[in-house]
Amino acid sequence: MALKTGFVGLPNVGKSTLFNALVENGKADAANFPFCTIEPNVGIVAVPDDRLDVLSNLSKSTKMVPTTVEFVDIAGLVKGASEGAGLGNKFLSHIREVDLIIQVVRCFEDDDIIHVDGKVDPIADAETINSELALCDYAQIEKRMERLGKTGRKAGEEKIKHETETAALERIVAALEAGLPARSVALTKEEQPMVDALTLLTSKRVVYAANVSEDDLADMGASNEFVRLLREKAAGEGNEVVVVSAQVESELTDLPVEDRLEFLEALGVKEGGLKSLITTAYKCLGLRTYFTSGVQETRAWTIREGMTAPQAAGVIHTDFEKGFIRAETVGYGDFVDCGDVNTAKEKGKWRSEGKEYVVNEGDVMLFRFNV
Numbered sequence: 205m206a207l208k209t210g211f212v213g214l215p216n217v218g219k220s221t222l223f224n225a226l227v228e229n230g231k232a233d234a235a236n237f238p239f240c241t242i243e244p245n246v247g248i249v250a251v252p253d254d255r256l257d258v259l260s261n262l263s264k265s266t267k268m269v270p271t272t273v274e275f276v277d278i279a280g281l282v283k284g285a286s287e288g289a290g291l292g293n294k295f296l297s298h299i300r301e302v303d304l305i306i307q308v309v310r311c312f313e314d315d316d317i318i319h320v321d322g323k324v325d326p327i328a329d330a331e332t333i334n335s336e337l338a339l340c341d342y343a344q345i346e347k348r349m350e351r352l353g354k355t356g357r358k359a360g361e362e363k364i365k366h367e368t369e370t371a372a373l374e375r376i377v378a379a380l381e382a383g384l385p386a387r388s389v390a391l392t393k394e395e396q397p398m399v400d401a402l403t404l405l406t407s408k409r410v411v412y413a414a415n416v417s418e419d420d421l422a423d424m425g426a427s428n429e430f431v432r433l434l435r436e437k438a439a440g441e442g443n444e445v446v447v448v449s450a451q452v453e454s455e456l457t458d459l460p461v462e463d464r465l466e467f468l469e470a471l472g473v474k475e476g477g478l479k480s481l482i483t484t485a486y487k488c489l490g491l492r493t494y495f496t497s498g499v500q501e502t503r504a505w506t507i508r509e510g511m512t513a514p515q516a517a518g519v520i521h522t523d524f525e526k527g528f529i530r531a532e533t534v535g536y537g538d539f540v541d542c543g544d545v546n547t548a549k550e551k552g553k554w555r556s557e558g559k560e561y562v563v564n565e566g567d568v569m570l571f572r573f574n575v
Contacts (some may be wrong), residue, residue: 206271206272206273206506207272207273207303207304207506208274208302208303209274209275209302209304209305209306209481210275210276210278210298210299210302210304210306211275211276211278211306211413212299212305212306212307212308212333213307213308213329214310214332214487216310217329217415218415218450218451219529220455221450222267222308222448222450222453222477223247223275224247224277225450225454225456225477226247226477226481227247227275227386235256241438243405245276245277245278245279246275246276247274247402248271248273248274248275249272249273249275249478250271250338250473251253251270251272251273251482251493251506252270252476252478252479252482253271253323253493253504255504255566256268256270256495259495259502259536259539259540259568260438260497260502261501262539262540262543262544263497263498263544265497265498265500265502266499266501267500267501267502268501268502269502269504270503270504271503271504271505271506273482275483275570276298276299276301276453277386278298281285281406283392290308290532299405300403301407302408303489304408304415304488304489305405305408305409305410305411305413306410306411307410307411307412308413308415308450309326309329309412309413309415309434310324310326310329310334310415311414311415311420311425311428311447312324312415312416312430314417320564324430325433326344326434326532327433327434330412330434330437334385334406334410335513337385337405338380338383338385338405338453339451340405341376341380341405341406341407342377342380343570345376345377345380345402345404348373348402348556349370349374349499352370352373353365355526365398366397368394368395369398369399371395372389372391372392372398372399373399375389376389376399376404380406380430385406385441385483386399386405386406386407387408387409389413409443409488409489409523410441410443410444411443411444411445411484411488412438412443412444412445412449413436413445413446413477413481413484414428414430414431414434414438414445414447415448415449415450415572416430416447416448418447418452418453418471420449420450421449421452422476423471423472424447424515431445431447434529443488443489443566444484444487447479448480448481449477449481452471453476453477453478456476463547464476471511481563489508490508490510491507491508491509492508492511492563492564493506493507494507494516494563494564494567494568494569495536495566495567496567496568496569496570497539505519507519507521507563511562511563512560512561512562512563513528513531513533513558513559513561513562513563513569514528514561515572516531516563516569517531517569517571520571523573523575524573526573526575527573527574527575528559528571528573529573530556530557530558530572531556531557531561531571531572532554532556532557532565532566532571532572533554533555533567533568533570534553534554534555534567535553535564535566535567536566536567538551539553539568
């Protein structure tokens with residue numbers, strides 16, 4: 205279950221520069237993965253994870269396969285897009301498919317790069333984007349409620365379903381009119397799938413990518429007033445801010461992979477923007493990583509927090525879930541301490557777990573199944 209994220213932002217904020225650099229850097233991060241750019245605005249990159257190298261070396265694996273993230277550079281989202289400006293609603297089909305929105309916000313001054321509104325104002329930029337998304341949701345809900353109204357003669361169970369959905373949509377409309385996103389509205393277990401079917405844009409989690417100059421990376425924007433204001437806004441919304449520099453990420457693409465860490469360290473930075481963004485995205489969406497590791501290959505798998513062993517097995521193949529017998533597992537730290545499976549078994553760290561076992565972050569798994 206690969207994570208899919210959409211990059212949005214106003215013109216001249218560095219969105220496409222950051223997108224292109226992250227895709228190029230992600231391609232170089234894992235030698236054995238067949239990367240691709242599906243379209244000019246879509247790229248698949250490896251999720252950076254040092255644990256893969258460690259497990260691969262311990263298991264003497266022939267192949268190492270990271271889990272992936274799909275990045276989509278979504279064009280056409282400008283002020284007035286909901287009314288046809290820019291590319292109008294053409295961006296909608298792309299953005300509705302993503303799991304999370306990365307909103308690139310300009311937090312740097314540069315007289316050579318003209319801001320679309322004449323001045324750098326990250327709060328106004330973010331509010332412009334959020335307003336356009338909300339207006340699109342409002343229009344979609346209106347259409348849906350019209351259709352529900354036309355089927356008012358329904359009786360019995362169908363009538364109850366329509367009334368339930370209408371009540372949920374009315375609460376979301378009230379939230380949108382109050383300047384709140386759809387995700388702020390509490391929904392019942394009956395209402396949730398009905399609303400999910402609409403793929404409302406403001407129901408998606410948002411990560412703000414504060415695009416700063418090279419000089420502001422060392423302290424992660426702590427001395428940048430624009431970043432401070434953006435962090436305040438994000439905290440009030442329950443969203444996250446990741447400080448990145450499209451300029452630095454672009455410069456990294458020109459360096460050999462082995463020189464990139466040294467370059468970042470010289471800037472006083474511990475990790476690149478790709479790892480920071482993906483780590484934050486995983487946190488926001490409640491995603492976890494588990495591993496399978498053997499002589500043939502070591503591979504990372506993405507699951508949702510709370511998934512049981514059979515569900516995690518189903519991410520590999522549906523037959524694994526259908527015919528699940530048991531899972532044999534050891535925590536990543538214990539596996540590294542032991543050095544191999546046999547030692548883990550001798551020390552009692554290698555466990556057998558049943559259908560109710562909830563997979564933990566970093567578990568090394570072996571599934572037994574029969575179909």
